[in-house]
Amino acid sequence: MTTAPLDKTNALETMPMGKSKLSHTAVFWIAFSVVIAVLIAAPLVLPEFWRRFLTEVLIWGLLAMSSDLLIGYTGMISFGHSAFFGLGMYGAAGALLVASPPNLWLAVLFGLAGAAGAALFVAFFSIRLRDIYFAITTLIFSQIFYVIIFTWTAVTGGENGLIFTRPHLSIPFLYDARFTTTTMHWFVLAAVTASYLILRRVTQSPFGMVLQSIRENEARTRAIGYAVERYKMVAVMLSGLFAGLAGVLYAIQNQFAAPDFVYFLTSGDTVIYNVMGGIGTLVGPIVGAGFFQLARELLSRLFGDQFPYLIPLGIVFIVMIIFLPQGLLGFARRWLNR
């Protein structure tokens, strides 16, 4: 190729892209700040139940967002996220039971390590596959963890799970206090916000562009020189780490770890949150999780605890698939990713 300077006088430089990009950035950060401000203020005005509810929505949202990296950006539908979530949960449980006094950051570390291990294991067997074969393989290999956790009663508590006490919210040398529902909410919000900002950066990075290129055309991506399998491997690991973080947060919030969460239904819920909220948007899955949880809560309040809420929710889901196939935030996909 020539190294002569390029004549592009009437191409890129006269485009109004600099201007529109700036205002897009401004609008994005204003919207972002408003949402975060509302979420910070929420526990100060909400009653106890809804405070906890909102915190849990954020945790499920983080799990869904982590799988969006695979579903929406890399085009791999993972049914293995229950294992990543579960190992994060049990990793945190292990740290909280072993260390005394229980340490928050040790729990995070153990949880992330557990999730990374599970992600490595599942990814190793599944990344060479595509589409439904990838989905099935992640499901099968993640369920190995369910079986282990369910049957290894001596360590995992089997069916009963593990119960432990909450660590203090501690920042070394600066702050140390018991979690309240409000500080718990803020802690979760900080973790989810940081995760969103990191994942957003990742999806906009050169690496993220490679993932999207794999989603669109794997053979073509290989042909321009990318070792596709390695990129997929790292994508699964990253996704697994954030799913594990969600598991850690759930464990700390609820002070128990149970095998139910490692069961593949959790992965199914995660995929549903993604589809409802809009894949490939990162925030969509959080909105999807909120929508699903809120609908379930309202239905059981209206019709009682015994009400089979999944039936009307299933109908809502089908209607959404037909009339809103892009999900609740799908319309903003291009805007959110710019």
Add this chain to the structure above:
Amino acid sequence: MRAQPSSDLSSPALARGAASAPILKIEMLSVRFGGLAALSQVDFELERGTIHAIIGPNGAGKSTFFNCLTGVLRPTGGRIIFDGEEITGLQSNAISQKGIARSYQITNILANASALENVRIAAQSRRHGWNMIAHHGAFADINEKAERALHSVGLLAKAEELAGNLSHGEQRNLEIGIALATEPKLLCLDEPTAGMSQGETDETKELVRRIGKESTAGGTAGLSILIVEHDMQVVMELCDRISVLHYGAILAEGTPEEIQNNPKVLEVYLKT
């Protein structure tokens, strides 16, 4: 062209980068699908800086040849030596990294991304591909490379256009731009004018000729181009040399004039 004794490869004349050595040398390449021999003992050489076409009737093995060369298929026999290095059986990403790019008939990578972004993904495959922290548009070297590739295929003015909104002809050219953005030494074009109008065909012909010249003039390596094409007129006007594949074997090889006057070629190819 006959298969040469392998000792020739170690001779100084064929050492890597020697100007006289062919950029691509294929020896006894064979591919069998079960009992069917798609390619049998094909010998082929491509001189540095030339445009070389492979023609042949349907089923002659052109696509198989192409796929072997770009790592999509693993040959069952023979050797492929590119720029003095054996690349037989490598994966397509490794072959791309060695400097062979191919354009596809199906176009572009991300229909929902701009033309520039499409080319940029290819441009960053040599550096920065693993970067997870910076924005994908933040690298001056990558942007420069991508813009130059777009410029080469005449799409710089449409850099911000969504790839999916480009016309069919423009998308085909974008496809060539994506291949060019990997800065290849050898560019393989798979029927670059298929499905194009006469006007678009002429433009693409001009484009390929320009790419060949531009790169040879500026760089020391020089871009060599391999084309698989049906359109005889395009091939005759554009190419320095032509190889004719027939039933998985090379039937003839020569300049366009030689091929046009070769009785064997006239018999099996032009009449069918």
